[in-house]
Amino acid sequence: MSKREKSVNALESPVTEVEAEFPERHVLIKCPGCRRVIDQSKLSENLDVCPRCGRHLRVSGRKRMRITVDAGTFEEWDAGLAATDFLEFPGYAEKLAAAREKSHENDAVVCGRGKVGGQDCALFFMNAEFMMGSMGSVVGEKICRTFERARELGLPVVGFTVSGGARMQEGTTSLMQMAKVSAAVRRHSEAGLLYVTVLTDPTTGGVTASFAMEGDVILAEPGALVGFAGPRVVEQTTHKKLPAGFQRSEFLLEHGFCDLIVERRDMVATIAELLVLHRGEVPAGSPHALTHEEPRRGRGARPKRTPEPASAYDIVKLTRSTERATALELVERGLDGFVELHGDRLFADDAAVVAGIGWRGGRVMTVIAIERGNSTKERVRRNFGMAHPEGYRKALRLMRQAEKFHRPVLCLVDTSGAYCGIGAEERGQGEAIATNLVAMSGLETPIVSVVVGEGGSGGALALAVADRVLMLGSAAYSVVSPEGCASILWKDTKRADEAAAALRITASDLSELGLVDGVVPDLGLTHTEIAHDLMREVELALDELGGLSTGELLSRRYDKFRAMGGDRICSR
Ligand SMILES: [Zn+2]
Numbered sequence: 001m002s003k004r005e006k007s008v009n010a011l012e013s014p015v016t017e018v019e020a021e022f023p024e025r026h027v028l029i030k031c032p033g034c035r036r037v038i039d040q041s042k043l044s045e046n047l048d049v050c051p052r053c054g055r056h057l058r059v060s061g062r063k064r065m066r067i068t069v070d071a072g073t074f075e076e077w078d079a080g081l082a083a084t085d086f087l088e089f090p091g092y093a094e095k096l097a098a099a100r101e102k103s104h105e106n107d108a109v110v111c112g113r114g115k116v117g118g119q120d121c122a123l124f125f126m127n128a129e130f131m132m133g134s135m136g137s138v139v140g141e142k143i144c145r146t147f148e149r150a151r152e153l154g155l156p157v158v159g160f161t162v163s164g165g166a167r168m169q170e171g172t173t174s175l176m177q178m179a180k181v182s183a184a185v186r187r188h189s190e191a192g193l194l195y196v197t198v199l200t201d202p203t204t205g206g207v208t209a210s211f212a213m214e215g216d217v218i219l220a221e222p223g224a225l226v227g228f229a230g231p232r233v234v235e236q237t238t239h240k241k242l243p244a245g246f247q248r249s250e251f252l253l254e255h256g257f258c259d260l261i262v263e264r265r266d267m268v269a270t271i272a273e274l275l276v277l278h279r280g281e282v283p284a285g286s287p288h289a290l291t292h293e294e295p296r297r298g299r300g301a302r303p304k305r306t307p308e309p310a311s312a313y314d315i316v317k318l319t320r321s322t323e324r325a326t327a328l329e330l331v332e333r334g335l336d337g338f339v340e341l342h343g344d345r346l347f348a349d350d351a352a353v354v355a356g357i358g359w360r361g362g363r364v365m366t367v368i369a370i371e372r373g374n375s376t377k378e379r380v381r382r383n384f385g386m387a388h389p390e391g392y393r394k395a396l397r398l399m400r401q402a403e404k405f406h407r408p409v410l411c412l413v414d415t416s417g418a419y420c421g422i423g424a425e426e427r428g429q430g431e432a433i434a435t436n437l438v439a440m441s442g443l444e445t446p447i448v449s450v451v452v453g454e455g456g457s458g459g460a461l462a463l464a465v466a467d468r469v470l471m472l473g474s475a476a477y478s479v480v481s482p483e484g485c486a487s488i489l490w491k492d493t494k495r496a497d498e499a500a501a502a503l504r505i506t507a508s509d510l511s512e513l514g515l516v517d518g519v520v521p522d523l524g525l526t527h528t529e530i531a532h533d534l535m536r537e538v539e540l541a542l543d544e545l546g547g548l549s550t551g552e553l554l555s556r557r558y559d560k561f562r563a564m565g566g567d568r569i570c571s572r
Contacts, residue, residue, distance in 0.1 A: 031055055047264045056221045056264055058201060060103065061110040061127030064160055068268060069123065074114035078145060082106040083138045083170070092169035095131065103129040107138035108163070111146045116158060117272025122150035124159045126207070135207055136167035140177025143211065147184035147195075156194035156278065158271055161212040164230075165205020178210035185214045192404060194278040196271060199226045199249065199258065216401060217274055217341065218258040219267075220249035226258075256343030256390060273339065278405050282359045288339045290332055292528070308523070309474065312509075313500035316476050319454040320416075325527035326385075327369035327412040327452055328354050334531030335360045338367065343394060347427060350391030351382045352419070355398045357407070360535055363542065366402035368395045368463060369412040372453070386419035389432035392462050396436050403445045408542050411449040411463040416481065418459030433462040440465035441561070446545035446553060448538050450520070451475045451507075467557050468541040471507040472530065473521040478505040515564060 027040040033055030043050070047067055048057045059067070065074060082100075085093045100106060108130035113122045124146050126133045133139075143159070150157045166174035185195060197215030201224035208228050212218075220226065227234075227247035235242055245251050252258045262270045269287045276283040283289075309315045318324070331338055331354070340356040342349040351371075358367040372385025379385075395411070402409045418429055440447060449466035455477030471477060480488070482500035487493045504510070507519040520537050522530045545553060 032057070049264050054222070054263075056201065056223060058128050058162070060129045061108070061125035061160070061162075062105065064125045064200075065110050065112075065114075065123070067264075068116060068125075068158075068160070068271075069114035070116065070118065074112055074123075076110065076112040077149065078111060078142050080106065081138050081142055083136055085169070086173075087169065087171050089169040089171070095169070099130045103127060105130050107142070108133045108135070109139045109142050111142045113149075113153070113155060116275065117268050119272050119275035120155060121275060122146050122153070122155045122157045124157070126160060126162045128162045128202075131167065132164035133162045133207075134164050134167035134174075135177050136170040136174050137177065139167075140174075140180050143181050144177075144184045147181070147188045151184075151188045151191050151193065154191070154193065156196065156275055157188060158196045158198070158275075159211065159215070160198045160200055161203040161207055162200045163203055163205065163207035163212075165207060175206065178206045181211045182214060185211055189216070189404070192406075194275070194405070196274055198262075198267065198271075199252070200224050202226070202230075204228065204230050213257070213345075216278075216404070217260075219260050219262045219270065220252060220258045221267075222249055222261050222263060224249045226252055253342055253349060256345055256348045256394070258343060259341040260339075277339070277357050277359070277364055280364050280406065282362055282364060283337070286337050289337045290335060292333060311497060311501060312476070312503070312506050313482055313497040315474055315506050316454070316482055316496075316500050318474050319414075319476050322374070324453060325530055326371055326374050327414045328371040329374065329527060330412060330452060330531045330534060331358060331367055331369055332531075333528045334535035335367070341398060344390040344397055346390065346393055348388070348390045350388050350394060352385055352387040352415075353391035353395055355394055358410070361539065363539065364407055365542070366398050366407050366409045367412070368398060368409065370415045370460075370463065372414060383419060385415045386417060387415065387459060387462075388419050388421070388424050389427045389429050392418070392432040392436050395463055396432075396439055399439065399443055399447075403443055406445060408446040408448070408545070409443070409466075410538055411447065411466065413449060413451045413455050413460045413463050414453030414475075415456045415459050416454050417456035418462065433458045436462040437465055441557065442554060444550050444554065446542055446548075447557075448541045448545075450534060450538065451477045451516070452534070456481065465557075465561065467545050467553065467560075468518065469516045470518045470520055470534075470537055470541070471510065471516050472534065473507050473519050474523055475507055476500075476505045477507075477510055477516065478503055514567075 028037045029040050029043055030037050031050040031053060033050055034053035036052050038050065048059045083096055105127060108127045110125045110127065124143050147157060188195060195215045197212055197218045199212060199220040203212050203226045208226060225247050226249060231242055231247060249261050253261055266287060273283045273286050309318055335358040338356055338358040340354060353368065354371045355368040358365055370385050370387060371382050373379035373382040399409050418433060447466040448468045449464040451471045453475055455475065457479055460477065482496040483493045485499040485503060486495040504513065510516045511519055518537065520534050
């Protein structure tokens with residue numbers, strides 16, 4: 001630990017009585033981010049975030065509790081549990097004594113229950129000031145008991161992690177705390193309860209490899225170092241210089257391992273919102289509420305006088321028009337609020353698939369939308385709405401979450417197809433789509449999918465095995481693009497027009513064929529009007545589906561897809 005870090009940490013310990021007697025005393029701290037000197041009281045007012053560079057400095061577990069839990073609501077659990085030197089490990093007894101004296105705590109975690117933004121929950125706050133938040137028997141026992149009590153009380157758990165890893169001085173017993181807590185997390189989860197993790201700087205080793213990564217929702221503070229092996233170990237093992245930002249929160253988000261990066265000042269509101277949403281209720285005064293101001297100018301302000309499409313191919317061309325509302329735009333115009341959650345927890349966060357929790361009226365739902373972007377820059381970033389396997393895997397992760405919390409799922413589909421690329425094949429594009437098809441056929445919550453633009457083959461179907469499949473009037477849904485069909489069958493892409501007609505891919509064709517359940521007219525309407533008409537249809541569908549038992553829901557879903565094509569064959 002550098003001298004600078006030491007001085008910062010020393011000042012973060014709980015205020016002692018001596019300090020309280022001299023409140024006017026000025027203490028200066030050098031920010032490790034921008035190296036400027038800041039008055040401690042200013043820093044404290046700003047929740048220990050540097051007012052100049054935004055660096056989130058470390059805070060003790062107890063201070064974290066104070067800035068997170070509503071004043072006067074915290075009931076501490078197991079404060080008296082303390083470690084013993086049962087291995088008679090050299091120097092451990094002295095280290096424990098020094099850590100107790102320095103931190104005024106018995107060990108490296110504070111547990112209990114309280115309210116966050118008015119919402120009841122169980123909580124744990126790890127403490128870097130006690131042996132760098134290392135996890136031995138006491139940390140394991142206290143967090144395990146927190147999950148067990150929360151399960152009995154029917155409470156969600158919110159846990160702030162910070163740790164150097166397992167505590168070596170307690171040997172393999174420390175290792176076993178990872179298994180012990182994970183088993184308690186599982187039981188808590190099986191009771192249908194929410195677990196939110198907040199990763200703070202630094203979270204490493206056995207804590208990362210257990211309960212830090214087990215949250216239903218994983219939040220992270222900006223710039224926090226989070227990894228299994230510490231950067232020094234990685235560097236020594238690989239003999240490579242690590243890239244800037246390696247193992248920081250932003251790296252985690254990009255690689256699909258956290259849902260959201262949340263600044264400290266927004267943490268309480270974000271946690272409270274998640275707690276409310278996961279009870280199936282709509283949050284009041286939410287940081288993610290959507291405002292619906294009509295744009296005065298620009299796209300979607302007034303409907304363009306689109307000529308009635310004359311042919312199926314005209315419709316296909318219309319689905320590719322840049323004038324068209326994208327899926328995310330329909331979400332933003334049609335819902336009252338939306339929190340985006342990121343990542344597949346496996347490889348990356350695919351920007352072509354936007355997923356999260358949305359609400360409208362009194363209803364909360366998981367929303368998954370294939371987004372192609374509405375500017376050149378956005379279209380490139382979103383890979384023109386062509387998802388990679390990680391996009392489908394993110395969708396599936398959030399559908400599973402919807403199932404656990406009894407939320408319905410809404411999918412908005414607009415893609416020319418799943419991305420055809422080397423990486424996509426290496427990571428199993430086919431496997432990802434296949435897994436979604438089988439999972440969606442049995443997902444124990446209502447699913448409504450709407451094709452809002454192009455429904456391109458398997459890449460579209462991977463989000464459309466639904467109880468209700470709707471289409472916008474000017475959308476198309478097809479096994480192959482008309483150009484692809486013309487090229488493959490007739491070796492002539494100029495015959496795309498002919499192919500589009502032959503494939504019968506318009507909303508009216510597909511209704512007639514019994515492959516979609518309803519059409520939402522959209523020609524001549526503004527983007528806002530389309531969004532509202534679409535969401536109204538979705539609400540009607542969900543009202544109806546919500547009245548079915550899970551068994552009935554699943555057997556109807558099965559029967560619906562089971563019937564497709566069976567009526568189009570004959571025996572000879
Ligand atoms: Zn700074």
